[in-house]
Amino acid sequence: MVENVIWPVAFDADRSRSEGRRVPQDLAVPDPTADEIAKAVQQVGYDAVIERDKTYPREHEQRGRVVVKDADDATKTDLLGAVGAYIQVLRE
Numbered sequence: 393m394v395e396n397v398i399w400p401v402a403f404d405a406d407r408s409r410s411e412g413r414r415v416p417q418d419l420a421v422p423d424p425t426a427d428e429i430a431k432a433v434q435q436v437g438y439d440a441v442i443e444r445d446k447t448y449p450r451e452h453e454q455r456g457r458v459v460v461k462d463a464d465d466a467t468k469t470d471l472l473g474a475v476g477a478y479i480q481v482l483r484e
Contacts, residue, residue, distance in 0.1 A: 393461070393462060393464070394462065394463050394464050395459055395460065395461055395463075396459070396460040396463050396468050396471060397457055397458070397459055397460075398429055398433070398457065398458045398459075398460060398471075398472065398475065399412065399448045399455075399457050400424045400425060400426055400429060400448075400455045400456070400457070401413065401448050401450070401451065401455075402414035402415060402472060403415055403419070403420055403421055403424040403429070403472075403475070403476055403479060404420060404421075404422070404423065404424055405417065405420035405421055405422045406422060406423075407420075411450065412448065412450055414469075414472050415472050415473060415476040419473065419476030419477060419479075419480065420476065421476075421479055421480060421483060424479060425455070426442045426443075426444065426455060426456035426457060426458050427442065428479050428482055428483075429458045429475060429479065430442050430458050431478075431482060432474075432475040432476075432478035432479045432482060433458060433460050433471075433475055435478045436471070436474045436475060436478060438460050438461065438462065438463050438471075439460070439461040439462060440458050440459070440460055440461075441458070441459045441461065442456055442457075442458055443456055443457050443458075443459060444456040
C-alpha cells in the first residue's frame with residue numbers, strides 16, 4: 393500500500409521550485425487549498441484524506457496536507473500533474 397503526501401505548496405504559483413513547488417508553472421495556481429487538492433485527487437480516482445493540522449516544514453501557516461491512499465499504479469510526478477490539471481478545471 394502506497395501513500396503519497398501532497399502539500400498545497402506543490403501547486404502554489406507564487407512559489408519557486410526551490411521553495412517547494414512540484415508542478416510546472418502552467419499547472420500551478422495561486423493559493424491552492426487542501427480541499428481543492430482532495431477534490432482533484434478524487435476526480436483522478438484515488439482516495440484522499442485531508443490532515444488539516446499539518447504544516448509544511450518551510451511554512452509558518454497551517455494549510456494542511458492531503459494523503460493519497462492506494463496510488464500503486466502511478467508515480468508521484470504523474471499524480472501531481474493530473475491533480476494540477478484538475479485543480480485548474482475546478483477553478484474555472
